[in-house]
Structure formats: C-alpha cells, structure tokens
Amino acid sequence: MALRAAILGHLRVPVQTLTQNGRALQSWNLLNLNRSMSSHDDHLDKQEVIDRVVSVVKSFPKVDPAKVTPEVHFQNDLGLDSLDTVEIVMALEEEFKLEIPDKEADKIDSCKLAVEYIANHPMSS
Amino acid sequence: MAFTMRAVKVPPNSSSLEEARKRTFDFFRSACRSIPSVMEIYNLYDVTTAAQLRSSIASQIRQNASITNPKVIDMLLFKGMEELNNIVEHAKQRHHIIGQYVVGNEGLVQDVGTKDLRASDFLKKFYSTNYF
Numbered sequence: 119m120a121l122r123a124a125i126l127g128h129l130r131v132p133v134q135t136l137t138q139n140g141r142a143l144q145s146w147n148l149l150n151l152n153r154s155m156s157s158h159d160d161h162l163d164k165q166e167v168i169d170r171v172v173s174v175v176k177s178f179p180k181v182d183p184a185k186v187t188p189e190v191h192f193q194n195d196l197g198l199d200s201l202d203t204v205e206i207v208m209a210l211e212e213e214f215k216l217e218i219p220d221k222e223a224d225k226i227d228s229c230k231l232a233v234e235y236i237a238n239h240p241m242s243s
Numbered sequence: 244m245a246f247t248m249r250a251v252k253v254p255p256n257s258s259s260l261e262e263a264r265k266r267t268f269d270f271f272r273s274a275c276r277s278i279p280s281v282m283e284i285y286n287l288y289d290v291t292t293a294a295q296l297r298s299s300i301a302s303q304i305r306q307n308a309s310i311t312n313p314k315v316i317d318m319l320l321f322k323g324m325e326e327l328n329n330i331v332e333h334a335k336q337r338h339h340i341i342g343q344y345v346v347g348n349e350g351l352v353q354d355v356g357t358k359d360l361r362a363s364d365f366l367k368k369f370y371s372t373n374y375f
Contacts, residue, residue, distance in 0.1 A: 179298060201308075204268050205301050208275040212293060217276070220269060 167214075167237045171229055174213050178206055191228040203227055214242040256317055263316040267304065270320050270327075274300050277331050285337045291345045299344045 168188045176183040181196055190196060192203045207223050210216075214236050218226070226232050236242045257263035278293050287296075307319055329335055362370075 177294070200268070201271065201301055201305060204271055205275075205297055208272060208297060209294060211275075212279075220272065223272070224268075 162214075162237060162242055164233070164237050167242070168233050170213060171210060171233050171236065174209050175206060175229060178202070178209065187229070188233060189228070189230050193227060207232070210236065214239075216242055253321065254317075257313040260311060260313050260316075263313040263320075266320055267316065270323055271300065271304060274323070274327050277327065281330055281340070284331075284333055285335075285340050287337075287340065287345070290341060296344060 172186055172188055175181060175190070175192075175196075176186045180198060180202060185196060192198045192206060193200070198206070203226075204223070207218060207226050210226075210232055211218055216236070216239060218235070222235065226235055257266060275297055278296050281296070282288060282291075282293065304323075307316075310316055310319070330340065
C-alpha cells in the first residue's frame with residue numbers, strides 16, 4: 119500500500135486537450151441541431167470515398183493507373199477477371215474496415231457501385 | 244491439441260461448375276479475412292503486406308483456373324481449406340509461411356540484374372536451365 123501510494127504520488131499523466139475533436143466537443147451544445155455525436159450522421163464524405171476507392175484500385179498491381187476513373191468497370195474497362203474483382207473488393211473491405219456480405223460483394227463490379235455501397239454503409243471508416 | 248481434436252467436415256459435392264466457382268470465391272474471401280490474424284500470428288509485418296499475401300493467394304487459385312471438373316475443384320478447395328486451418332491455428336512455423344507465400348516460386352535467389360553483367364550468354368542460359 120505504501121508502495122502504491124508512493125508510485126501514485128510520483129506519476130504524472132500529461133493532460134492534453136483534444137484539439138482534433140473540436141467538432142465533437144462543440145456538439146455538447148444542445149442548440150446544435152446537427153447531431154454530430156450521433157452515429158447515424160457519421161457517414162464518410164462521398165468525395166473522400168471516391169478518392170480512396172480510386173487509389174485502392176490504382177494500387178492494384180495488374181491495373182494501369184492511368185485508366186482508373188471513378189466510373190470504371192473492373193472487367194469491361196480494366197481487363198480484370200472475376201478473381202481480380204473479388205481481390206479488389208477484399209482490398210476495399212480492408213481499406214474501409216468493412217465486412218461486405220457475399221451477396222453484396224458479388225454485385226460490386228465497378229468503381230461506381232463500390233463507391234455507392236461504401237458511401238451508404240453506416241460502418242465504413 | 245486443438246488441431247488433433249478438430250472435426251474435419253467434408254461438405255457435399257458441388258452440383259455444378261457454377262456452384263464450385265462460387266465456393267472458390269467464398270474460400271478466397273475467408274482466406275483474405277484471415278490475413279490480418281495470420282500476419283499477427285507469424286509476425287509478417289516486416290516481410291510482406293496484406294495486399295501481397297492476397298495476391299499470392301489469388302495467384303495460387305489462378306494456377307488451377309483451367310480445371311472444369313467440379314469434383315476436382317471441391318477436392319482442391321478442401322485442401323486449401325485444410326491449409327488455411329493449419330495456418331490460422333498456428334500449426335506451421337514462420338518460415339513455412341514466408342517460403343510458400345512471401346518468397347513464392349521464384350526462390351530466395353532472385354535475378355536482380357546488376358551482378359551478372361560479365362557473365363557470358365552461355366552461362367546465363369546455363370544457370371536458368373540446361374535445356375537449350
């Protein structure tokens with residue numbers, strides 16, 4: 119007990135204000151109707167989703183980065199096969215920390231559908 | 244002890260090529276989803292990335308892309324599932340994973356290009372194969 123008291127007496131925890139969470143701190147204001155603490159409004163910005171999806175597709179080794187646009191179709195435009203498509207969808211799962219169910223994952227065959235699915239997914243981050 | 248007690252279940256045969264194809268994708272997805280834990284178990288962060296492991300799994304699946312007999316595909320899927328189970332439950336060691344999935348078929352000695360400037364054409368061919 120004496121040791122514990124001695125240790126606690128000498129411990130100093132640096133206190134920092136969370137400047138990066140300014141948006142979250144402001145939301146304690148009850149007049150703020152944006153409900154920015156609500157998990158339902160915590161969607162990713164659509165433009166950010168587009169940028170990240172395109173960069174994931176561009177970093178895929180078999181893809182020519184010059185051909186990638188936000189509308190590109192994996193098999194028709196990029197010349198990938200079905201296994202490559204699944205691989206890209208898995209890379210997107212990793213990027214956005216999602217787990218896309220198999221039925222939905224089968225339908226995603228273009229950048230456009232991927233962006234649409236991820237932007238509407240509440241858990242994507 | 245876990246891997247000796249494991250119940251090895253054999254799923255019923257795929258009825259069609261389409262079903263076998265779907266099972267292959269399901270297997271690929273489950274393999275991809277276990278990559279983070281595999282990297283954690285075998286401490287692969289400094290030798291490879293998740294994307295490289297994913298490509299390596301995909302290339303191994305693609306090696307058998309020409310097979311059209313659903314029963315053969317089922318057999319290969321079973322072997323793949325067994326391999327995946329062995330890897331995930333740590334029945335392998337780090338060098339098994341590195342040798343098979345990180346280094347791959349090219350082997351440890353890779354032709355990087357600068358060293359053999361002086362070697363004759365004959366020797367270069369001889370090192371790669373003696374059938375020429």
